[in-house]
Amino acid sequence: VMVWLRRCTHYLFIVVVAVNSTLLTINAGDYIFYTDWAWTSYTVFSISQTLMLIVGACYYLTFTGVPGTATYYALIMTVYTWIAKAAWFSLGYPYDFIVTPVWLPSAMLLDLVYWATKKNKHSLILFGGVLVGMSLPLFNMVNLITVADPLETAFKYPRPTLPPYMTPTEPQVGKFYNSPVALGAGASAILGCTFAALGCKLNTWTYRWMA
Numbered sequence: 001v002m003v004w005l006r007r008c009t010h011y012l013f014i015v016v017v018a019v020n021s022t023l024l025t026i027n028a029g030d031y032i033f034y035t036d037w038a039w040t041s042y043t044v045f046s047i048s049q050t051l052m053l054i055v056g057a058c059y060y061l062t063f064t065g066v067p068g069t070a071t072y073y074a075l076i077m078t079v080y081t082w083i084a085k086a087a088w089f090s091l092g093y094p095y096d097f098i099v100t101p102v103w104l105p106s107a108m109l110l111d112l113v114y115w116a117t118k119k120n121k122h123s124l125i126l127f128g129g130v131l132v133g134m135s136l137p138l139f140n141m142v143n144l145i146t147v148a149d150p151l152e153t154a155f156k157y158p159r160p161t162l163p164p165y166m167t168p169t170e171p172q173v174g175k176f177y178n179s180p181v182a183l184g185a186g187a188s189a190i191l192g193c194t195f196a197a198l199g200c201k202l203n204t205w206t207y208r209w210m211a
Contacts, residue, residue, distance in 0.1 A: 006206070006207070009206055010063060010206060013059065013202065013206060014056070014059075014060060014073075014076070017052075017055065017056040017059065017202075018056055018073070018076045018077055018080060019080060020052070023084075039180040040180075042140070042180045042184070043137075043180045043183050043184045043187075045140065046136060046137035046140045046180070046181075046184035046185075046188060047137075047184055047187050047188050047191065049103065049136060049140065050106070050132055050133050050136045050137070050184075050188040050191070050192055050195075051188070051191055051192065051195045052077075053073075053074060053077065053103050053106065053107065053132065053136065054110070054128070054129060054132050054133075054192050054195045054196050054199060055195045055196070055198050055199040055202070056073050056077070056199065057069075057070035057073045057074065057107055057110055057132075057199065058070070058110070058124065058125070058128070058195075058196045058197075058198075058199025058200050058203075059199040059200070059202045059203050060072070060073045061073075061110065061111070061114055061124070061199075062121060062124070062199070062200045062203045063203045063206070065119060067111045067112075067114045067115035067119075068111050069111070070107045070108075070110040070111045070114070071104060071107045071108050071110075071111050073107065074103040074104050074106070074107035075104065077103055078101055078103060078104065102136070102139040102140050102142050103136070103139075105135065105139055106131070106132045106135045106136040106139060107132075109128070109131045109132060109135055110124070110128045110131070110132055113127045113128040113131060114128065121200055124196065124200070125193055125196040125197045125200060126193055128192075128196055129189070129192035129193030129194070129195070129196035129197075130189045130192060130193060132188070132192050132196075133185065133187075133188030133189035133190070133191065133192030133193075134185045134188070134189050135185075136184075136188060137180070137181050137184030137185040137188055138181055138185065140184070141181060
């Protein structure tokens with residue numbers, strides 16, 4: 001009975017973390033509409049994606065102990081997001097379909113670290129956290145490259161219900177010295193280790209609760 005209880009708890013965690021990470025990823029930054037806030041949205045988007053990917057991937061990776069499951073977890077997030085985006089797209093929401101696979105190469109790096117360090121959890125937290133944090137903002141640049149022309153889209157799909165605090169007041173292109181990748185990568189590299197540790201700790205807590 002305890003084995004099945006533990007397994008069910010594990011699967012529940014995977015669903016909860018994957019669904020929530022997908023929702024946060026989709027809603028973290030919308031640089032189609034917030035044209036003037038493109039760099040700001042991109043940076044927030046990169047950091048939130050990094051953290052949500054790494055916490056679930058580390059949890060799944062340390063639970064199974066099998067290198068490769070981090071990439072599998074990124075695939076779960078990708079499929080969930082495709083489903084959500086397809087639903088939005090069918091409702092006329094102009095979201096590009098191709099942006100999500102940028103998680104996969106960062107998750108592969110996480111798997112590689114776990115495998116190369118012979119499943120050393122502390123190396124996974126330190127090296128894996130830094131690698132995912134540094135790489136995902138770079139891969140995430142694909143989002144800005146493949147996205148439809150922001151200005152054209154903003155005029156084509158006006159959002160009159162946009163809350164006042166989200167309304168751009170002036171162009172923000174130079175806000176981060178035109179280096180959102182560097183800012184996102186720097187912040188993510190530091191926070192990535194913290195969230196990798198949290199993912200590993202979630203695994204420990206799951207066993208502890210089920211003991």
